[in-house]
Amino acid sequence: MTRFVTLTAVLxxxxxxxxxxxxxxxxxxxxxxxxxxxxxxxxxxxxxRVGMNALVNLRxxxxxxxxxxxxxxxxxxxxxxxxxxxxPGFISDFIALGLFLPWTRNLLLRRAARHFDVKVYGSGMGxxxxxxxxxxxxxxxxxxxxxxxSVVDSDTAENDAPRLKDGSGHP
Numbered sequence: 001m002t003r004f005v006t007l008t009a010v011l012x013x014x015x016x017x018x019x020x021x022x023x024x025x026x027x028x029x030x031x032x033x034x035x036x037x038x039x040x041x042x043x044x045x046x047x048x049r050v051g052m053n054a055l056v057n058l059r060x061x062x063x064x065x066x067x068x069x070x071x072x073x074x075x076x077x078x079x080x081x082x083x084x085x086x087x088p089g090f091i092s093d094f095i096a097l098g099l100f101l102p103w104t105r106n107l108l109l110r111r112a113a114r115h116f117d118v119k120v121y122g123s124g125m126g127x128x129x130x131x132x133x134x135x136x137x138x139x140x141x142x143x144x145x146x147x148x149x150s151v152v153d154s155d156t157a158e159n160d161a162p163r164l165k166d167g168s169g170h171p
Contacts, residue, residue, distance in 0.1 A: 016089030043085025050078040073109045
């Protein structure tokens with residue numbers, strides 16, 4: 001993955017320059033510059049919005065008992081897309097717009113799920129109600145475990161403790 005990122009960072013400028021030339025040939029230099037500036041402004045706006053909403057959406061997903069993977073992938077895609085929009089160029093803008101599409105984010109979520117087969121079995125954020133929340137399948141009886149209990153005070157507990165062969169209560 002590191003090689004891919006490095007290769008992309010090195011090759012992207014060499015791909016963006018012919019993109020500038022082609023777009024300026026098709027629509028003119030002034031409209032091309034206006035598109036580049038609009039892309040940078042849009043990228044900054046997306047980054048600001050993602051920064052504000054990512055944590056709120058993550059907290060809401062956990063509060064609903066959902067696994068936060070989809071929320072995290074969405075936030076990461078929008079953040080990467082916003083960053084790519086701030087880079088002057090049309091190829092990076094095209095990739096960024098692809099990251100904003102829901103089916104692209106779902107594809108990335110499925111790919112990430114294959115690599116990170118992690119399930120949340122309880123996070124301390126509301127506990128398990130037995131209704132299938134936190135990745136736990138529904139339990140018969142709504143997750144209630146039948147059992148008996150009795151209250152034991154400390155004086156009675158010492159007298160009722162099992163004794164070992166040597167008469168002590170310690171191993």
